[in-house]
Amino acid sequence: MIKDRGNIKWASMMMPEHLDGLKEYKKGFTEQPRELTEWELEEIQQTIDQAYSRQLDIKLEMWQDNKIIQWTGTIKTINFNTNELILDTLLKTKRIPIQNIQSAQLEADYYD
Template identity: 35%
Template structure:
């Protein structure tokens, strides 16, 4: 019976620089690419943000970050068009270009 140590036998031959590069490469693979939105989707997000702000109703935002896609629910306190962000009542600032879906909670 062959008692092979598998990968263990090769790690001793790897340079620390190679190990570092492999770890960085693995971290890059875990990043999530930003979804592409078409004009209709952007318009729907805009309409839902305006409606939620004017009616002070709860809204569910799906937000992209490099580590993943998150869902945030809250009431819009402020919309800053010049700096392009939405501020929720819990003082969270969300940039417009990170929002990829806005759903009104009714």
């Protein structure tokens, strides 16, 4: 099987100025969080309410530092004054801004 190394295979043929130029070019592309529709926002709200009221494990995907980060845990409290969720994970307690949440899913064991 042929192993393709992607752009690495061309790096030896490029001049240092070209490599620096490519790095600068890639820095210009910063991802933006996608706009959620009203239905998606409503579904996220219902999932969070259900997980909080029943104290179920939930998987949240949030936008942070130009990338999607996933957290799994139990919602301890919802602070409406600061618009934050307090998520109790296995290792620590995490504050998650509500406006950064991109999706929410209950863990698979609880759908039955």
